[in-house]
Amino acid sequence: MLTIVKGPYLQRPTTETMTIMWETSEPAAGQVDLWASERIHSGHRGNYKPPERLVSSVRHAEPATIHRLALRGLEPGTLYFYQIYAENAAGERVQSGPHPLKTAVPRGVPFSFTVTSETGGYSGFDVTDGRINRNIFRRMGQYRPDIALFVGDLVNDGHRYEDWETYFFGPGKEFLRSTPFYSCLGNHEDHAEWYDAFMDFPSPRSYYSFDYGDVHFTCLDSTEWIPSASYPHSAGEIRPGNAQFDFLVRDLEAYDARWKVVFFHYPPYVSGGYQVEDLRQICPLLERYGVDLVINSHTIVYERSHPLRSGQVDEEGGIVYLVAGGAGAMPEWLLPKREWHTSQSLAVPHFLQVTATSSRLEIRAIDEEGRLFDSFRIRKGNDGKKTYD
Known part of the structure; x- marks a missing residue:
């Protein structure tokens, strides 16, 4: 059965990019969806609404066990939510998320x-x-x-x-x-x-x-x-x-x-x-x-x-x-x-x-x-x- 063995976890943060990695139990195609975040005045999901607006989607069709997908064109110091998917040749599908990520802050920002x-x-x-x-x-x-x-x-x-x-x-x-x-x-x-x-x-x-x-x-x-x-x-x-x-x-x-x-x-x-x-x-x-x-x-x-x-x-x-x-x-x-x-x-x-x-x-x-x-x-x-x- 297809499972997520490690991750997802985040690598290489810059003001405009982020790399998402994870490992699956067997070779599978991978995909990352990135969603915009919106602040609200309540306690739901840490004062953020559930993801609603898809900003980006990146996919690799070549089956792999260790997945490495880079998101690009992001805004500096900005909170997003991401979700990962993997699907093997038999059509089994697993996912994880949504999870928060924040891009790197620019110079001058603590x-x-x-x-x-x-x-x-x-x-x-x-x-x-x-x-x-x-x-x-x-x-x-x-x-x-x-x-x-x-x-x-x-x-x-x-x-x-x-x-x-x-x-x-x-x-x-x-x-x-x-x-x-x-x-x-x-x-x-x-x-x-x-x-x-x-x-x-x-x-x-x-x-x-x-x-x-x-x-x-x-x-x-x-x-x-x-x-x-x-x-x-x-x-x-x-x-x-x-x-x-x-x-x-x-x-x-x-x-x-x-x-x-x-x-x-x-x-x-x-x-x-x-x-x-x-x-x-x-x-x-x-x-x-x-x-x-x-x-x-x-x-x-x-x-x-x-x-x-x-x-x-x-x-x-x-x-x-x-x-x-x-x-x-x-x-x-x-x-x-x-x-x-x-x-x-x-x-x-x-x-x-x-x-x-x-x-x-x-x-x-x-x-x-x-x-x-x-x-x-x-x-x-x-x-x-x-x-x-």
Whole structure:
């Protein structure tokens, strides 16, 4: 019997486009219908009328199990509703929806995003039978973010097909069908083919960048620079001439965004196990091009650094490094005492909720029970100078 195995879920949000993906149990033709939304003054469907006006319909007739359909010609920062359909050769038909989607906001418009990681990386230590994953996804959904970042280790073994449902798409089903997400490669993904099959990230996919509102996001693949054979040391690739290094230079140089956020899996700064100091080789580059925030994972804790520049605390222009190893907690991985670069640190299951405006980034760390346990702001004036509080 034809069924929807994964999704639907959202990828590649821009001010004018959105990609819808899902997986079916057997090859089938796919279709997405997009409907206009209309606000009303009642509680029905979150103050929106049921979809009535069809805006667009996209179909692929070639049977597939993993479906990827792009909607185009949309309006910026606009809420729509979408519905997916699939039909196999025997005429069996399944559908899902309507579900809400919101296109990316343009520059100058505030937005919010959430961050977590280790939905699969923590699984070997998890005695809660997946409760932490379910709680983290549910709590993130309560904040209604525009997008989400996952900082690697979505699964325990990227080569094992079942892991993608068990640790990520299953517990995140409700959240992911209305929240576009991006991810970087962790060591547990191990560059598996399923990562490419289930995602639709910008080329070359293992590292890429995108804009959303006033933020330019750059995703890096730290597992390429720190391969398992030489971990925790680099294989000598973090230098000019390396494709990813040259991409990073071009990317940071080309985009004059109000805010620059870089995310990758291995942390260059954390007062715990699994700190990867070799990745500090890119810190001068991040500093030179005005990166404001770096988000990492791998060490399954929360940690926030002081603003850092040139290997020292710099309260006027430094970069804050956040470790958001959220979907789990390994307190035994923390060092007995904090390092000099550590501002706040705690090993609890958590996620980050970030609000971005043209003048500030406001970051909150929230545990799986919904309790706030750390927060800070980065403010930026018209002269580009930063303050932290």
